[in-house]
Structure formats: structure tokens, C-alpha cells
Amino acid sequence: MFMKMMKKLSSVALAAMVLAALTAGCGGGAKKDAAKPAGNEIVVGASFELTGNVANYGKSTLSGFQMAIDETNKAGGVNGKKIRLVTSDNKSEPAESGNAVTKIVTQDKVVAVVGPATSGCVAAAEPVVTGAKVPLIAPCATAPGITLNKDGSVKQFIFRACFIDPFQGQVMATFADKTLHVKKIAILFDSSSDYSKGLADVFQKTLEKNGGQVVAKEAFLAKDIDFKAALTKIKASNPEALYVPGYYEEVSKIVKQAREIGLNVPMMGSDGWDSPKLAEIAGSAALNNCYFSSAFSADDKDPGVQKFIKTYKDLNKKDPDVFAMQGYNAGLVLVNALKTAGTTDGTKLAVTLAATKDLSVASGKFTYDKNHNPITGAIVIAMKDGKQTFKEKINL
Amino acid sequence: MDMGSLLHQFIQQMINGISLGSIYALIALGYTMIYGIIKLINFAHGDIYMVGAYLGFIATTYLGFGFLPAIIFAMLGAGLAGIIIERVAYRPMRNAPRIAILITAIGVSFFLEYTMMLIASPQPRTFPAIFEATVYHLGPLVVNSQQILILVSALVLMVALSYIVNKTKAGMAMRAVSFDADAAQLMGINVDKTISLTFALGSALAAAGGVLVGIYYNSIDPLMGMMPGMKAFIAAVLGGIGIIPGAMAGGLILGVVEALVSGFISSTFRDAASFAILILILLYKPTGLLGKNVREKV
Numbered sequence: 001m002f003m004k005m006m007k008k009l010s011s012v013a014l015a016a017m018v019l020a021a022l023t024a025g026c027g028g029g030a031k032k033d034a035a036k037p038a039g040n041e042i043v044v045g046a047s048f049e050l051t052g053n054v055a056n057y058g059k060s061t062l063s064g065f066q067m068a069i070d071e072t073n074k075a076g077g078v079n080g081k082k083i084r085l086v087t088s089d090n091k092s093e094p095a096e097s098g099n100a101v102t103k104i105v106t107q108d109k110v111v112a113v114v115g116p117a118t119s120g121c122v123a124a125a126e127p128v129v130t131g132a133k134v135p136l137i138a139p140c141a142t143a144p145g146i147t148l149n150k151d152g153s154v155k156q157f158i159f160r161a162c163f164i165d166p167f168q169g170q171v172m173a174t175f176a177d178k179t180l181h182v183k184k185i186a187i188l189f190d191s192s193s194d195y196s197k198g199l200a201d202v203f204q205k206t207l208e209k210n211g212g213q214v215v216a217k218e219a220f221l222a223k224d225i226d227f228k229a230a231l232t233k234i235k236a237s238n239p240e241a242l243y244v245p246g247y248y249e250e251v252s253k254i255v256k257q258a259r260e261i262g263l264n265v266p267m268m269g270s271d272g273w274d275s276p277k278l279a280e281i282a283g284s285a286a287l288n289n290c291y292f293s294s295a296f297s298a299d300d301k302d303p304g305v306q307k308f309i310k311t312y313k314d315l316n317k318k319d320p321d322v323f324a325m326q327g328y329n330a331g332l333v334l335v336n337a338l339k340t341a342g343t344t345d346g347t348k349l350a351v352t353l354a355a356t357k358d359l360s361v362a363s364g365k366f367t368y369d370k371n372h373n374p375i376t377g378a379i380v381i382a383m384k385d386g387k388q389t390f391k392e393k394i395n396l
Numbered sequence: 397m398d399m400g401s402l403l404h405q406f407i408q409q410m411i412n413g414i415s416l417g418s419i420y421a422l423i424a425l426g427y428t429m430i431y432g433i434i435k436l437i438n439f440a441h442g443d444i445y446m447v448g449a450y451l452g453f454i455a456t457t458y459l460g461f462g463f464l465p466a467i468i469f470a471m472l473g474a475g476l477a478g479i480i481i482e483r484v485a486y487r488p489m490r491n492a493p494r495i496a497i498l499i500t501a502i503g504v505s506f507f508l509e510y511t512m513m514l515i516a517s518p519q520p521r522t523f524p525a526i527f528e529a530t531v532y533h534l535g536p537l538v539v540n541s542q543q544i545l546i547l548v549s550a551l552v553l554m555v556a557l558s559y560i561v562n563k564t565k566a567g568m569a570m571r572a573v574s575f576d577a578d579a580a581q582l583m584g585i586n587v588d589k590t591i592s593l594t595f596a597l598g599s600a601l602a603a604a605g606g607v608l609v610g611i612y613y614n615s616i617d618p619l620m621g622m623m624p625g626m627k628a629f630i631a632a633v634l635g636g637i638g639i640i641p642g643a644m645a646g647g648l649i650l651g652v653v654e655a656l657v658s659g660f661i662s663s664t665f666r667d668a669a670s671f672a673i674l675i676l677i678l679l680y681k682p683t684g685l686l687g688k689n690v691r692e693k694v
Contacts, residue, residue, distance in 0.1 A: 218664075223619065223623055225609065228416075228655070233409075249617075253615065
């Protein structure tokens with residue numbers, strides 16, 4: 001009952017805010033500023049998956065974001081004001097995500113939201129922040145659709161701090177062309193996953209644009225265990241390399257079986273490969289000559305990355321993962337926009353965010369494209385005797 | 397593609413298909429035996445196969461067993477599980493409508509899947525390599541020692557099963573109960589015991605399949621039984637449900653068809669082909685390839 005009332009109250013409050021913003025027009029900004037706690041602090045919200053089944057993503061991302069805010073405050077804050085962080089938990093459920101964001105937007109009056117981690121929760125939070133004209137940065141939501149409206153126009157208040165799924169397809173096609181020097185490539189993709197299908201399509205387009213050729217395109221389904229029939233067919237097409245965008249569960253078996261039937265060409269994949277289980281199931285030897293794209297590698301020699309890893313380790317007593325880095329990057333992007341805009345007005349802040357260009361973040365330079373996706377590099381990881389090793393960084 | 401390489405492709409795909417098909421056959425046998433004796437499509441059968449794989453995993457990883465002791469351990473364990481499931485879940489429902497017992501089977505299936513998830517976590521487990529896979533090259537063809545192991549183990553088990561069903565007293569009792577349970581009881585056959593034995597045998601075969609899959613594909617997880625369970629069901633229907641040689645033939649045919657469809661048409665159509673077979677069989681020969689047309693007395 002109480003929850004129901006809360007929901008009702010918050011939606012009434014939200015409606016009131018939207019109405020106020022609409023009727024007041026440009027003047028609304030000033031009014032909203034007045035409603036915010038004046039003085040020497042800026043309130044920033046973080047809404048994450050802190051409990052539930054993807055809690056490890058949310059917690060990790062928040063730890064990186066927190067680190068960026070702490071560093072900023074230690075260095076004097078934003079234009080003389082300290083940043084205060086308020087967090088809320090969406091329990092890893094999109095249905096809760098709207099409420100969790102509504103709470104920090106309406107009660108805590110945050111000037112911007114960072115999070116949630118997963119695309120589904122971001123999509124659920126989107127109407128709330130758009131209604132309240134508060135920018136939201138999703139650090140690691142990779143679904144292409146979350147920053148775009150149905151008609152393809154960009155959502156004014158939604159940003160992200162990671163590359164989108166299809167970008168990895170471009171990266172690996174470039175890697176095949178520039179580093180492996182292969183032209184005839186076979187693709188084996190998971191036809192039950194949008195992620196895999198999207199990557200396969202983009203890879204093929206980029207490959208063909210670069211003058212390459214797809215000699216075989218075969219599909220499998222999640223949870224399949226036997227890939228020998230498809231692999232035998234692929235082998236008969238004599239490819240110079242094989243591209244397998246997918247998750248480690250199937251990929252590990254594909255790599256193992258490919259080597260068993262004597263398909264010894266280089267194999268390439270996506271960040272779904274990233275798991276210690278990959279080497280356990282496929283075997284270290286089979287994984288030699290395998291490469292996959294990722295956003296982060298602890299072996300990256302880039303000084304920015306190494307500095308981030310060291311600071312994070314000192315602070316959290318454990319190694320950072322890709323989520324922590326993206327949370328940290330989101331923090332830096334937000335702080336930079338707050339400094340540059342010199343205001344906490346949501347609409348102006350969103351404009352400033354969209355104009356982010358060549359900002360130094362942990363993974364290199366950070367620039368937004370017109371769809372609020374960062375133009376950033378990806379990393380290619382090579383498997384060597386079962387260990388992940390940094391191969392190269394690819395900037396498109 | 398010239399004729400020579402086409403032929404070699406064909407033979408290679410046959411090899412792939414037969415090794416996959418012998419797993420389907422092992423699981424299909426249990427389906428068909430249980431259907432034959434109590435007219436129940438045991439939807440939990442694929443999960444028994446999963447339980448068998450986990451038992452094999454425990455035996456090899458924690459108890460340090462070799463291949464043979466591990467597979468026997470898994471078969472005994474799964475056989476026991478089969479007996480318990482029949483006793484607890486199906487026996488009280490024996491006189492209930494067919495649909496009620498079918499739903500019970502689905503319930504048992506979920507119970508096994510999610511209990512295993514609770515115990516062993518949903519993460520896939522890596523099977524220890526108790527057999528180093530040796531690869532044999534016969535000209536352009538590639539055969540793996542594990543493929544041979546699967547085929548040989550499956551054949552040995554099928555021969556053993558045929559012997560038990562056709563030559564032993566217990567097997568005769570099974571056939572009798574399957575033919576007419578009431579008459580068998582009147583002849584002094586312990587029907588309950590015979591049904592228990594059938595569940596034990598069917599489950600043990602599925603467990604053997606589970607262990608073989610674990611060794612061959614190197615990874616097991618709590619939901620691994622869903623798709624093979626479905627495919628084995630198709631295999632059983634294809635061969636004629638309730639008929640033991642039918643399940644063997646059905647499993648092998650299905651494996652080969654899948655490999656050939658993936659190899660010569662497209663891997664996207666592989667599952668579609670399997671299910672199309674199920675639909676065609678149900679439409680045109682519902683008794684299966686080896687089934688006889690038995691008129692139901694009204």
C-alpha cells in the first residue's frame with residue numbers, strides 16, 4: 001500500500017515538474033535551480049543494479065564512478081563546488097529502474113544521473129529523465145537503441161560511455177584486414193541472439209567494403225553443443241579466418257571442435273568471449289591464434305589505463321574490470337561537462353555533454369558522435385596458451 | 397565443388413552425424429522404454445541425462461574415477477534417481493488421467509533443472525579430460541578417438557539392453573507389462589517392480605549419454621538436457637515410440653539428417669529439419685518407421 005502511494009506521489013510530482021518545465025519554458029531552468037539545495041554542492045545521482053542477478057555489473061560500475069567523483073572532489077570539485085553522490089538500487093529489474101531513478105530525480109533533485117548498467121534498465125529509466133530534463137549517462141549499456149528514438153532521431157538526454165554492439169564488428173573486420181591480412185573469411189553466428197546477429201552483419205558489411213569476401217555464413221543456436229557439421233562445411237569453403245561473435249559457452253566448444261576437425265585458421269570474436277571458462281572448455285592449445293575485441297585489457301600499456309588500474313587497485317584492493325573503467329569514464333565525462341557548462345540546468349548540460357570532444361579518459365580520447373555514442377578505441381585481445389594478452393588498440 | 401571433395405564432405409558429415417545420433421539414440425531408448433511400459437512421455441528424461449552428466453562429473457573430478465568406473469557410477473546413480481522419481485512422482489498418479497501425469501513429468505523436469513542450479517550454480521562446469529582426444533586422419537577424413545568412444549559405448553549399451561529385454565526373465569516381464577499390465581499381473585508378474593526396473597534402465601542409458609557428452613564436448617550445465625531431450629523425443633517418435641530398435645534407428649537417422657542438412661543446405665535449417673520430420677511422421681505415419689498399425693479396440 002505504502003509503495004503504491006509512493007509510486008502515485010512520485011508520478012504526480014513528476015507530472016507537476018514536467019508541466020512546470022513546459023509552461024515556464026526557458027524560465028523553468030532558473031526556477032529549478034532555485035529549488036535545488038543552494039550553496040556549495042552539486043548533487044549527482046547514481047542508479048545501479050546493486051542487488052539482484054546482475055548486481056556484480058552494477059556494483060563494479062558504481063565503484064569506478066565513485067572513484068571519479070572522489071578524485072574530482074579531492075582536486076577541488078567543480079568550479080569550487082563539491083559533488084555529492086546519491087545512489088539508488090533498481091534490484092536489477094527494469095520495472096524497478098523507473099522508480100529508482102524517479103526517486104533520485106524528484107526527491108534528491110540530482111542534476112544528472114549515471115547508470116543503470118544494463119540496457120533494459122536504462123530504457124526503463126529513460127522516460128523519467130527525459131520528462132524531468134535531467135541528462136543520463138549509461139556507462140556500459142551496449143544496445144544501439146537506447147540513445148535513439150524510434151524514428152532514428154537522438155534522445156536528447158541519454159548518453160553512453162561505452163561502444164555499441166555493432167562497433168565491435170567493425171573493429172574486428174578492420175583487424176582482419178590490417179593486421180591478419182586475410183580477405184576470405186567465414187562467419188559462424190548465434191541466430192538466437194541479437195547481439196551476435198548484429199555483429200555478424202556489421203562485420204560482413206565492413207569486410208566487403210574493405211574488399212574482403214564472406215566465403216561461408218553459418219548459424220547456430222544458444223545452448224547448442226555440436227558444431228561439427230557447420231564447421232566441416234566451413235572448412236570446405238577454405239576460409240583464411242573464421243569470425244564467431246557470441247558468448248563463451250558456445251564459442252569455447254566451437255573453438256575446440258574447429259581445431260579437432262583440423263580447421264586451424266585464426267578465429268576472431270567479440271567481448272562475449274571474455275571469461276576464464278573459455279580456456280577451460282576449449283583448451284589452451286586450441287585457443288592459440290584466436291582474437292577477440294574488448295573495451296578493456298589490464299595489459300594495455302597506455303599510461304592512462306595503467307594509472308587507472310593502479311589507482312583503482314590501491315583504493316578497492318582488487319583489479320578493476322571493464323565495468324569499473326566505464327563507470328570511471330562516465331564520471332570524467334560528466335565532471336567535464338559540469339565544469340564546461342558552468343550551470344546545472346539539465347538542457348544546457350545535455351548540450352554540453354553532446355559536445356564532448358577529445359576528453360582524456362582512462363581508455364584514451366573520448367568524443368561523442370551525433371547519436372551520443374562515444375567514438376573510442378577498442379582493444380583486440382589475443383589468446384596465448386590460455387592467457388589473455390593485449391594485442392593492439394584499434395581506433396576507427 | 398568437384399565430385400571427390402563432395403563425396404569426402406558427405407562421408408565426413410556422416411561421421412559427424414553418427415556420433416551425434418548415437419547420443420540421441422541413447423536418450424531416445426529411455427523415452428521409448430518408459431512410454432512402452434506406462435504410456436508416459438517422460439519429459440524429465442532429458443534432465444535425467446543432465447543428472448547423469450553431473451554424477452559423471454563428480455566421479456571424475458572429486459572421486460578421481462577413470463572412464464569406466466565413472467560411467468558405471470553415473471548409470472547406477474541415475475538409475476536410482478529414476479526409481480525414486482517413478483516412486484514419488486508417477487506411481488501415485490498411475491490411475492490419474494494421462495494429461496495429469498504428463499504435467500507431473502514437466503514438473504519433475506523443472507524440479508531437476510532448478511535443483512541442480514541451486515546445488516551446482518547455473519555456470520557451466522568443465523569436464524576433466526579423462527581421455528586425450530587423438531585425431532585420426534584417414535585420407536581427407538578426420539575421425540576423433542572420442543567419436544569412436546561414443547559410438548562404441550552406445551553400441552555396447554544397446555546390445556546389452558537388447559539382451560536384457562529379449563533374453564532375460566526381467567526383460568520378458570517388461571515386455572509382458574508393456575503388452576498388457578493387467579494380464580501380466582494376473583500371471584504373477586510384479587508390475588510395480590518391473591516398472592521400477594524400466595525406469596532404472598532407461599535412466600541409466602540417459603546417464604551414460606550424459607557422461608559421454610560431458611567427455612566429448614567438455615562442458616555441462618543444468619539446462620543441457622532440454623534440447624537433447626526434445627531431439628531424443630523426436631528420434632523416439634521417428635522410430636516408433638515404444639519400440640526399442642526404433643529408438644536406436646530414429647536417433648541415428650536424426651543425427652545424420654541434422655549433419656547433412658547443416659552440411660549441404662544450411663545450419664540455419666538444422667532444427668527446422670528435425671521438427672519438420674516430427675510433423676511429417678505424426679501426419680503420415682504416427683506409429684513411426686518401425687511401428688505396426690495397431691487398431692485400438694473400442
